[in-house]
Amino acid sequence: MPLLAPHLLPLLPFLSLLSLLLVTGTGVSPPSPKVLPRGCYIAEEAGEQTFRCSRAGLSTVPNGIPNDTRKLYLDANQLASVPAGAFQHLPVLEELDLSHNALVRVSGAAFQGLEGTLRHLDLSANQLASVPVAAFMGLQIQVNLSANPWRCDCALQEVLRHVRLAPGSGTGIVCGPGARPDLVGQEFLLLTREEELCGTGRGGTRRSTDVALLVTMGGWLTLVVAYLIHYVWQNRDETRRPVKRVPLVQPMRSEDSSTLSTVV
Ligand SMILES: *[C@@H]1O[C@H](CO)[C@@H](O)[C@H](O)[C@H]1NC(C)=O
Ligand SMILES: *[C@@H]1O[C@H](CO)[C@@H](O)[C@H](O)[C@H]1NC(C)=O
Helix, strand or coil: CCCCCHHHHHHHHHHHHHHHHHHHHHHHCCCCCCCCCCCCEEEEECCEEEEECCCCCCCCCCCCCCCCCCEEECCCCCCCEECCCCCCCCCCCCEEECCCCCCCEECCCCCCCCCCCCCEEECCCCCCCCCCHHHHCCCCCEEECCCCCECCCHHHHHHHHHCEECCCCHHHCEECCCCCCCCCCCEHHHHHHHCCCCCCCHHHHHHHHHHHHHHHHHHHHHHHHHHHHHHHHHHHHHHHHHHHHHHHHHHHHHHHHHHHHHHC
């Protein structure tokens, strides 16, 4: 205090308040370096670590989700896409709710790292016309895909072969405006009972022409190989024969040539 210049004395209360603020400020921040995103909170629900960020106005997957989270609720936000590895730092995540967002794109590696743990995934009530089947590879999950504008093509049929649907959520998978005109508004599961979208038929014409091409090429290859084998065998016979005949033929020829030469 004696060091303080006299003209700064009137500022003393203000300075002490400032230092107090700084001390308490720095005293508070170190114990919680992970500042939770606004509108998010941690809870323990039925003994499971739960992270809730419902209706938090999020447009991206937030940072700072604790790595022991088992249930994650990101529903009712404005998420537009799920990038690759978005949840790979959550090694015990079992349940993920992404419903009621604005999702138009889900990366093929969106759920990478969750293969051993994720059981429930809610993608309902978004803007998805399709999701890559790769996103579900290796996962043992139950998904809710209802209330999205699905394109209802082979890709969706493939997805449904790799996942189980949440009970009763199948009727909510309805074809959206991006689908074939005669499918728009139709329930996808009823549709796929009658039509195979990945095999032959209108949806699978490209695949069937590919198969036809493959069969034709296979046929040609077999013919070429058969001919080559035949050719090699024949040549083997021909190369054997002259070796035995040469001694028999040689003297006759020399005789012939000698007679010929004498004639000439
Ligand atoms: C979470 O991270 C901490 C520190 O990096 C680590 O010690 C702990 O094992 C992790 N927990 C899980 C469930 O992976
Ligand atoms: C699936 O999602 C729809 C729309 O969000 C919801 O109404 C329904 O209850 C969900 N079903 C299940 C089994 O989670």
